Amino acid sequence: MNKLLTFPDSAGMALSIRAKALLFHDPLSSRLLEQVERIARSDATALIIGETGTGKELIARHLHAQSGRSGAFVAINCGAFSETLIDSELFGHEVGAFTGATQARPGWFEAANGGTLFLDEIGDLSLNLQVKLLRVLQERQVVRLGSRKPIPLDVRLVAATNVDLHKAVAAGRFRADLFYRLSVAPVTLPPLYQRPGDILPLARHFIQTYGSKMQLGQVTLAADACAALLSYEWPGNIRELENVIHYALIVCGGSQIVAADLKLVGAMHRQHAVAAPAQAIPNRLENLFEQMIESGEPALYEKVEEALLRTAFSWCHQNQVQTARALGISRNVLRTQLKRFGMIGAEAEAATE
Numbered sequence: 001m002n003k004l005l006t007f008p009d010s011a012g013m014a015l016s017i018r019a020k021a022l023l024f025h026d027p028l029s030s031r032l033l034e035q036v037e038r039i040a041r042s043d044a045t046a047l048i049i050g051e052t053g054t055g056k057e058l059i060a061r062h063l064h065a066q067s068g069r070s071g072a073f074v075a076i077n078c079g080a081f082s083e084t085l086i087d088s089e090l091f092g093h094e095v096g097a098f099t100g101a102t103q104a105r106p107g108w109f110e111a112a113n114g115g116t117l118f119l120d121e122i123g124d125l126s127l128n129l130q131v132k133l134l135r136v137l138q139e140r141q142v143v144r145l146g147s148r149k150p151i152p153l154d155v156r157l158v159a160a161t162n163v164d165l166h167k168a169v170a171a172g173r174f175r176a177d178l179f180y181r182l183s184v185a186p187v188t189l190p191p192l193y194q195r196p197g198d199i200l201p202l203a204r205h206f207i208q209t210y211g212s213k214m215q216l217g218q219v220t221l222a223a224d225a226c227a228a229l230l231s232y233e234w235p236g237n238i239r240e241l242e243n244v245i246h247y248a249l250i251v252c253g254g255s256q257i258v259a260a261d262l263k264l265v266g267a268m269h270r271q272h273a274v275a276a277p278a279q280a281i282p283n284r285l286e287n288l289f290e291q292m293i294e295s296g297e298p299a300l301y302e303k304v305e306e307a308l309l310r311t312a313f314s315w316c317h318q319n320q321v322q323t324a325r326a327l328g329i330s331r332n333v334l335r336t337q338l339k340r341f342g343m344i345g346a347e348a349e350a351a352t353e
């Protein structure tokens with residue numbers, strides 16, 4: 001199932017070209033999306049956990065969009081504010097509340113009243129601020145600095161973190177009571193390499209988005225580029241994929257992106273990559289084949305055979321015995337295939353006899 005959700009253009013959106021579409025294709029992502037949409041309809045505080053670039057902010061925006069709440073989506077980066085102004089940031093202030101307060105201003109919670117307050121990088125919150133935040137959450141009201149009138153709050157909280165908050169709690173850097181309050185509905189975004197069915201649809205999505213911005217015509221992905229994208233570890237996840245495609249569009253010279261256009265700086269395979277569960281493999285392959293058929297890839301059968309062979313051969317450092325074992329075929333069959341695709345010449349073959 002391919003699912004593309006688009007957000008309405010909004011002046012308030014922090015991400016430019018980025019925050020307008022969410023794409024889910026891999027079965028893991030589709031399940032995640034269903035979970036997010038179920039949570040969205042409740043009022044539960046959500047904690048989005050995921051590596052950098054996995055789409056935490058987009059998911060938070062989607063949660064808000066699906067919640068039916070009419071108020072604003074207010075995003076706060078917890079690591080990027082001034083500790084001295086924090087009370088006024090949190091609670092807001094009236095004119096004259098302190099030197100320089102020439103205009104009244106609502107705080108974060110008030111600005112998000114009736115809507116959603118997104119606390120990004122919650123793990124960066126200082127202990128001092130954690131206490132204040134907890135108080136607001138308990139009291140469900142704020143009082144502006146320089147005022148006495150409490151303002152009742154109806155704010156949906158969504159927090160995000162790329163660090164393990166359990167560890168931060170154990171290390172005394174994060175309050176356990178705040179952690180439990182925030183993580184009523186945890187949402188874990190898997191890293192991109194664990195949802196390989198998303199890689200090519202996302203790549204095509206970014207080709208389209210950036211291609212039309214750059215006024216390019218139709219740009220396709222060559223089979224070797226698809227294979228490279230699929231076997232890469234993606235330490236920077238979707239954001240890295242987006243940047244890799246953007247760069248490839250700049251250097252590819254027009255109509256097709258080949259593997260050499262892709263600037264992949266990490267390793268090709270994660271050291272700690274967990275083996276995919278056996279039943280997930282056919283799923284992942286079917287997803288991929290569907291996309292290739294859909295895109296009208298010529299000589300598909302041969303390309304798939306060649307890509308499998310080439311990947312295994314290079315993974316096994318050109319060792320034929322190991323390659324044959326990895327593929328579950330005899331060494332004879334392997335050699336015939338290697339010759340067929342020009343991966344070994346006649347001399348190389350003679351040398352192995």
Ligand SMILES: Nc1ncnc2c1ncn2[C@@H]1O[C@H](COP(=O)(O)OP(=O)(O)OP(=O)(O)O)[C@@H](O)[C@H]1O
Nearest residue numbers: 018019021022023052053054055056057058238239
């Ligand atoms: N499902 C998706 N479909 C389309 N684009 C996506 C998707 N998920 C993420 N992106 C894009 O990937 C980029 C990273 O997403 P986002 O900023 O939400 O990630 P993040 O987890 O908040 O990253 P960081 O931890 O670095 O702040 C954005 O440009 C976003 O538009």
Ligand SMILES: [Mg+2]
Nearest residue numbers: 053056057120
């Ligand atoms: Mg983010």
